[in-house]
Amino acid sequence: MSDEAVAIELTVNGTRMQAQAEPRMLLADFIRHRLHLTGTHVGCAHGACGACTVLVNGQPARSCLMFAVQAQGAEVMTVEALETPEGLSPLQEEFRNHHALQCGFCTPGMLISAHALLSENPSPTQQEIRKALAGNLCRCTGYNTIVHAVEATARRIRIQPA
């Protein structure tokens, strides 16, 4: 045993890859600095703000509270995977339509948390949306516009299943 880099194999946004990571490298830093997927933001780096939220095997996870070596064999999804060949996803479009971001720092985490919610529950109540986003802090919007954007996305998905 040593603190030298170890080989890991994981799938990120549908691409299977092999990489080396020192044990102390956080999954968030691996995503940003090794994979250059800088959509995932690191705010507090101790699990309080939710900006670094990604999906790990379909479950929302704070990527600052997980080491890259722990993602061995996992499927990771970051905000970059939301975009479609046609452009922004319905969720992203509704964020824009409802002014659900200002500085944009929390937005990747908000989008991932909202995406996880809608994948599991396509018709959430407003309270369910608020609960699902409670782990994501936003200092600009006051949250209402974010909740409205998620509600609008849910309405859109119900009318036209993706």
Add this chain to the structure above:
Amino acid sequence: MKPAAFSYVAPKEVPEVVGLLAKHGSDARVIAGGQSLVPLMNLRIMQPAVLIDLNRCNGLDYIEHRGAYLAFGPMTRQIVAMKSALVREHCPLVAQALEWTGPVAVRSHATVGGTLAHADRVAELPAVAIALDAVMVIEGAKGRREVGAADFFQGDLTTAIEPEEFLREVRFPVCKPDAYTNFSEVSVRQEGVAVIGLAVYLESRGEKVHKVALAAMGVDSAPVRLRKAESLVLQRGLGAGAVQEAAAAACSEVDPMPDLYASAAYRRHVIGALLKKALVGAAGRSPDE
């Protein structure tokens, strides 16, 4: 900040975990869900030389009904325990407490054993363990031993687990089917860190109470039983006057510390308010009493 360097090992079987702990002792730290440990590592408050990851280890993730108690493997995810039909039926207080344990991104990874072994003073499950007299099964090279919750929690982030040991199983006594259970807390914001909380277990017939356990968190370095309030409830039952007296007793028997989030006086007041609300609920009356 970033964590200090460490060696990482992910054993597949329990005997390997035991062997690694025997070898590395206090240089090693076991990681479960990581939702409490990794923040402390990121802030370099904790700098283990060796990290023993239980996430790949077989046989640590289960919920079993064994007569008088529910046994939880330490790696049972909190979200799984919270949704478990077995837990909701036989140990509803555990499920009720887990409703408060943080946002979904945390709860999906955080474990039943991890939060108990970490022993944060405002963590929910330790309060439930104190209320129900849960038993912690600790394992090390010398074998297994069972420690009751009252002896297990020894203060801030301190438990009866020795450096060469780890939490192997948690046993929560089964609640009586008609018992009243309730977990409530006050935090700075929804899904945020708790300021104060209360776990209630109560068996009664009419207004006569024959068993009650009240455990408060956020009033000391570990959860505490509200013994004076308990004995008042046992003597006087759940009438309006008795509830008022029990709440007053709870306020006076705790000795909380102030911190950034709340003064000692506020905590004292809130524990009484939470208790009153819970007891009124147990009596089946309107919470506006």
